[in-house]
Each structure stands twice: as C-alpha cells, then as structure tokens.
Amino acid sequence: MKKLLFALTTIFIIGFSTDTFAQYDYNWAVGFRVGEPLGFNVRKYFQNGDKAFDINIGTYGFIYNRQRRYNAGEYKTAGLMIQGIYLWQNQVFNRDWAHVYYGFGGQINNRSHYADILKNEKIDHIKKISLGPTGTAGIELKIPNQPLAFFVDAGLYIEALPSPFFWNGQISSGLRLNIIK
Known part of the structure; x- marks a missing residue:
C-alpha cells in the first residue's frame, strides 16, 4: 500500500508540473511537519527558488511504524532523526502559489532496538544508529499575501x-x- 501511494503521488506531481521555475522572494523558510518524520524543518532556497535544501530534525517512527519487526527483533519506540534533502521545484499550472518538489538526500536515525536474542539477558534493548538514502516528492501551496x-x-x-x-x-x-528576503 505504501509503495502504491508513493508511486501515485510521484506520478501526479511530475505529471502536473511545468517547466516554469518557482520565483521565490525568500531565501529561507522554517516550519513544523506532522507525520513521518515529525519535527522541525528548515529550507534554504537557491537561485530563483527552483532548487532548495531541506533539513528535517525530529522523530523517526513516532506516528506510525512504532512497533515493527527489525533485524531479528523489533522497534517499540520512536527515535531521533536528522535528514538532509536536495530539492528541485516547479510551479503547477503556471501558478505562483502552487509548487511541486522532489529530491534526494540522506538520513541518520537513533532508535532503541529490542532484539530477540537479548530477551534472556539483563539488557532488554540496545541503541541503534542507522543511516541511508532518502527521497521525497510533494506539493507546497502558498497562502496569498502571506509568508x-x-x-x-x-x-x-x-x-x-x-x-x-x-x-x-x-x-x-x-x-x-x-x-529573510
């Protein structure tokens, strides 16, 4: 189901995007995201807003996938996540208030792992640091006359x-x- 949702979202965003570049008047943006990941977002826009770099700091596995099989054990709690993604942006339907974006980057996570082999020992979990590539695609809608x-x-x-x-x-x-204009 998740793969299907990701594929449909990507097809929708790329299909409705145009070759016109986003014309952002701002150099930086800060925000809050809810979902996976849950946390704080900082975005730096480059050139005319057609490229950007996102930094996300927050939780990994807090909203969903909190209890999930992992590496001869399971995750039972949420962890800390830091993510950096380079993005490309385009206007949708030649409207300045609607932009699609997509990009790739990396992610580092710190989370408790409850291994099956540790159940008979005094230690019930170990901290795991993991890293890997990440990709994203989305749509951003600006509120008229507001930042x-x-x-x-x-x-x-x-x-x-x-x-x-x-x-x-x-x-x-x-x-x-x-x-910051």
Missing part, C-alpha cells in the same frame, strides 16, 4: 547500515514560514 505555505509530501527511506534494504515510507504535512 506562510502549507505542504504535503511523501517519500521513502532505505537503510544502508546496519540493516541494508530495510525501508520505511514517510508521509507528512505541515506549515512553513518563509523568512
């Missing part, structure tokens, strides 16, 4: 270390305040 924008995006994180090819779908929405 606020609402966004919805979906993506995929594929762990490279320590458990290669463990994947997690990521869907979130939120508000961003555009600052």
Whole structure:
C-alpha cells in the first residue's frame, strides 16, 4: 500500500508540473511537519527558488511504524532523526502559489532496538544508529499575501547500515514560514 501511494503521488506531481521555475522572494523558510518524520524543518532556497535544501530534525517512527519487526527483533519506540534533502521545484499550472518538489538526500536515525536474542539477558534493548538514502516528492501551496505555505509530501527511506534494504515510507504535512528576503 505504501509503495502504491508513493508511486501515485510521484506520478501526479511530475505529471502536473511545468517547466516554469518557482520565483521565490525568500531565501529561507522554517516550519513544523506532522507525520513521518515529525519535527522541525528548515529550507534554504537557491537561485530563483527552483532548487532548495531541506533539513528535517525530529522523530523517526513516532506516528506510525512504532512497533515493527527489525533485524531479528523489533522497534517499540520512536527515535531521533536528522535528514538532509536536495530539492528541485516547479510551479503547477503556471501558478505562483502552487509548487511541486522532489529530491534526494540522506538520513541518520537513533532508535532503541529490542532484539530477540537479548530477551534472556539483563539488557532488554540496545541503541541503534542507522543511516541511508532518502527521497521525497510533494506539493507546497502558498497562502496569498502571506509568508506562510502549507505542504504535503511523501517519500521513502532505505537503510544502508546496519540493516541494508530495510525501508520505511514517510508521509507528512505541515506549515512553513518563509523568512529573510
């Protein structure tokens, strides 16, 4: 289901985007996202707003996938996540208030792992640091005459270390305040 949702979202966004570049008057944006990941978002716009870099700091596995099989054990709690993604943006329907974006980057997570082999020992869990590539695609709608924008995006994180090819779908929405012209 998650793969289908990601594929449909990507097809929709790319299909309705145009070759016109976003003309952002702002250089920076800060915001809050709800979903996976849940947390704080900082975006730096480059050139005419057609490229950007997102930094997300927040939780990993808080809203969904909190209890999930993982590497001969399971995750039972949420963890800390730091994510950096380079983005490309385009206007939708030649409207300045609607933009689609897509991009790729990396993600680092810190989360407690409850391994099956540890159940007979005094230690019941161990902290795991994981990292891997991530991709996202989304749509951003600016509120007219305001520096606020609402966004919805979906993506995929594929762990490279320590458990290669463990994947997690990521869907979130939120508000961003555009600052610093």
